[in-house]
Amino acid sequence: MLDIESKGTVCLHISDFNLDDIFGCGQCFRWRRKPDGSYTGVAHGRPLSVSQEGDTLLLGCGEDDLAFWGGYFDLRRDYGKIKESLSQDTVLKKAVSFAPGIRILRQEPWEALCSFLVSQNNNIPRIRGIIERLCCVFGGEIEGTAARAFPAAPRLAALSESDLKPLGLGYRTPYVLSAARKVAEGKLDLAAVAEMPLAQARAELMKLRGVGPKVAECVLLFGFGRLEAFPVDIWVKRVLAQFYPEGFPPELAHLGGVAQQYLFHYARCCPACDLVH
């Protein structure tokens, strides 16, 4: 039995990184902030406690887990350079300076698919609650902790609608169930989707009931790290209509997903962004 406290702490020097920005910008739903500013959560079945003191990141894990969490937090990518490119655009410049610590997390594809199925026509606090209940009730136990993994597809595939009913997914319940069954039966191979060209991957995801253009883009961006994927929700739609009447700048399209995340958070959370609702 492994004691989580015995895993120790690893310190890392980081830049263009802020936990509040990263966990608060609406890309993920399982991280919780404690009063001391640290966060606890689970990703890819691994629990973590993480905090930040300025440009020092403190990970509650062992040295052998460092590469994994470095991948999850996208630490090997130069966001300084990305932000420099995006800031050529005047609106993006403001969005970036509003939350300069945003990074795109590399989430588990199945969790991203499930989470953004749940997200449709829904609000973030409620999405978080639903995902939490899903993990609490059906997630696998993680040895040595009280934390639970995101429920694997076969686990959900074995459930009925009435099992999921009390969790409050509403009309999205059959969407999650049929996606789980398709993955569990091998009719949708997420590992294969990861290798496909963007358009093909998008088309493959959109074969699922409940997955339209927006959810597909979210899965591509947050689950597969496709930074050119560009989810357009109600907020981004407003941003595009007001600030980009000619369309989003094509020369930034290869970073569209990252740009979209700065813009989404800015539009949603910055009172001074003078966006008309």
Add this chain to the structure above:
DNA sequence: AACCAGGGTGATG
């Protein structure tokens, strides 16, 4: 107490 939310589906012009 209404209105809205990281939309998608299916039916109808």
Add this chain to the structure above:
DNA sequence: CATCACCATGGT
């Protein structure tokens, strides 16, 4: 192709 009612639930 564009529009539209409808979907279940609860946060604000």
